[in-house]
Amino acid sequence: MNEVLTSQAVYSEESAEILADATLTFEENLIVEDSGDCPRYGCTCINYEKCCGCIIQ
């Protein structure tokens, strides 16, 4: 899951029009970057979300 880092930031003092704030991690980019070591592949890969997609039907 995305780890959500809430920002206890300056904006609460500076703007009443910023209603919520989150910092995203995109940690799956690390998995994709490291996917050279993954023995799975393509349309039969049940973890396919992490490096590619399958729409074979």
Added chain:
Amino acid sequence: MLQIRKAISFNEHDVFLIPSKDSTFLLYAPTLRKLLRITTDLALRISGIGLFQETDDRDVRAVASLLKQSLKNAIKPFPMHLRKSKFFHLALGLTKDCTLNCLYCHADAGKREDMPIEVLYSSIQYAFETAQKNSLKGINISFAVGGEPTTNWKLFTSCIERIKESETQYGIPVHLSITTNGYYGSNKRQFIAEYFHSILLSLDGPPEIQNLHRPSRAGNESYSIVRDSALFFITNVKSFAIRSTVSNHSVKKMPQIVEFFFKEFGNQYHLVFEPLVPLGRAIINTPLVSEPSQEDFVKYYIQAKELGKTHGLEIRTSAANHKRLVTSFCGAMSIPSFTVTTKGIVTTCERDSEGDYYWYGKFSPESKDFVLEEQRINYNKALLEMPQKCRDCFCKWHCAGDCPDVRSINYDRCYVNRSLIQYELESILNEAKNKVTKGGGKNERSPNESSCLQRGIS
């Protein structure tokens, strides 16, 4: 009526303004890893003047200040096309035949055409020799091209035996994966479970859905046999998932499918929902089944996913992924994938079961080797270029222009991609709110608490 710009720039990073609930906007800067909920009035002012710290507008300045702080956290979308795999990927199209007669089959399977044994053994040899020559860590061999791989059982078992012999001979480990219809008995199940590491089983839902979508060749029901395969694989295969193709007939029943599968199979597997794509037999069978409306797919997929969470069952789809930023949908075109059709044509995509569209080589009976064409490899790589229409879309680094093969038939699932990404972004902000609330802070306010002026947006 005021027009709002969807995309603006901050220090060469995209910043998207997305209309949201309760007359608010999401301000989304993906490469800066920043997500805000802002008032409509502030969105309009940002759209009008841009994001400058020098502006007199205190609130715009506050946003610019937050984004400036995020510059140190900036990331680049991962260049999928440059991904280097330490494994050789071989995909085999053993047959165009099938034991089922699915109404929507993309490959129009059911023809008596098998891969000649010479092509099969040469494909396996090519994979092992290439892996050895390049000192790769292993080989992934997948079966998902054309018909049901197990239909010609003799060919299928000969193939696995040859692979296992080669594994011993070359000393290179193999990972076997298969997409299968599960329409076979216990002996075949045991063989598959013994040799395969990953299994994706096509099973669309309860009997009334499965038997309509996926009848046997003789027109009989298939549910009871495929159900037994699912039960066997769940307990005997470590990496197992069920894939349900969603039609106009089944789309509103997605939550019921989750409930039914949970009762039948528990939750120790992944459930994958994919909308039917108008390809192959799906084009001629439209009076019986057709693609679901994208609005329905989004609505009921979200309900199904939420229900899955309560049951501890992971629900997935191949539409845009909110957890990553990438430059292309998959690596098949750029690796390129070594997919061999029954006729010995080498193509990049497992959907291209005839090798008509993405071919880049073929088996030569004379040399008993594969002849590859560099020009075609480059042609396929060029298909990864993101379409112009994606330029101002907040989804662009999530779906990366979506599957090139889907684009080639002008099937556009942008509504699904955008809706599901926005759903996830809204969930992240809600989660952030909950975390802060639990911590006693206050990081989300109602738009009514602020001084925004609501204006019409066109």
